[in-house]
Amino acid sequence: MNVLDAGNAFPQLTVPELQGGMLTLGAPQGGHDWQLVVVYRGLHCPICKTYLSTLETLVPAFNKIGVDVVAVSADPKDKARAMANEKGLTLTIGYDLSIAQMRELGLYISDPRSPLETDQPFAEPAVFVINAAGEIQIIDLSNAPFARPDLQSLVNGLTFIREKDYPIRGTHKAA
Numbered sequence: 684m685n686v687l688d689a690g691n692a693f694p695q696l697t698v699p700e701l702q703g704g705m706l707t708l709g710a711p712q713g714g715h716d717w718q719l720v721v722v723y724r725g726l727h728c729p730i731c732k733t734y735l736s737t738l739e740t741l742v743p744a745f746n747k748i749g750v751d752v753v754a755v756s757a758d759p760k761d762k763a764r765a766m767a768n769e770k771g772l773t774l775t776i777g778y779d780l781s782i783a784q785m786r787e788l789g790l791y792i793s794d795p796r797s798p799l800e801t802d803q804p805f806a807e808p809a810v811f812v813i814n815a816a817g818e819i820q821i822i823d824l825s826n827a828p829f830a831r832p833d834l835q836s837l838v839n840g841l842t843f844i845r846e847k848d849y850p851i852r853g854t855h856k857a858a
Contacts, residue, residue: 687789689822690854693813696784698755698777701763706753706777709813715751717820717845719837722755722780722790722809726762726769727801730828731808736770737834744838748845750812755780757805780806791826812841820844820851 687693693709700706711718721738723731735754742752755777756763763778782804785792791807808831812821821840823832843849 685787685789687811687819687822688854688856689819690851691819692817693811693819694787695817696780696787698784699760699779701760701767701776701778706755706775708753708755708777709811709817711751711813711815712775713746713751715746715749716815717749717841718751718753718813719745719841720753720755720809720811720813722788722806722811724793724808724828725756725758725801725805726766727795727805728828730831731756732766732770734808734831734834735766735772735774739770739772739774741834741838742774745841748838748842750841751775753777757781757785757803758801762801789824791824810837812837814851818851 695707695709697705697707708720745752753775757780758778760778763776767776785806790809792804794804795801808825810823810832814820
């Protein structure tokens with residue numbers, strides 16, 4: 684497993700985009716200079732559905748401070764489409780994140796508990812904020828669906844960071 688650290692360059696990875704074409708993670712779109720990448724577990728995860736619904740409502744707040752918002756999972760197109768349709772999502776959604784790409788991002792990967800859950804390994808939740816220099820400003824990795832950053836707090840924090848030119852924190856790892 685690769686380990687990404689705060690302040691490192693974010694590896695730009697390309698996945699198919701639900702709205703059509705390809706999506707490059709780490710390359711802000713829509714005139715924004717930062718990007719928020721939310722990795723979600725997949726259609727099988729009820730917590731992801733709630734999290735993405737909340738994220739959808741906050742896209743305008745992120746965009747207002749110059750942050751592009753994307754979500755991505757290992758789900759195939761049909762499951763990504765079902766998630767978007769079920770929750771009324773219009774945010775940018777990438778799909779088919781490969782195991783190699785999950786490893787490059789340093790994500791925790793889980794196997795399904797049963798075929799009723801899903802039919803392939805999937806990434807556990809993660810949040811990356813990539814700044815205008817392509818560096819990881821904020822990184823949050825979880826090995827379980829129950830631990831994720833509060834999205835409104837993230838909007839508030841990023842507003843502060845952008846207004847005050849607050850530096851990247853946590854660049855020295857514990858020995």
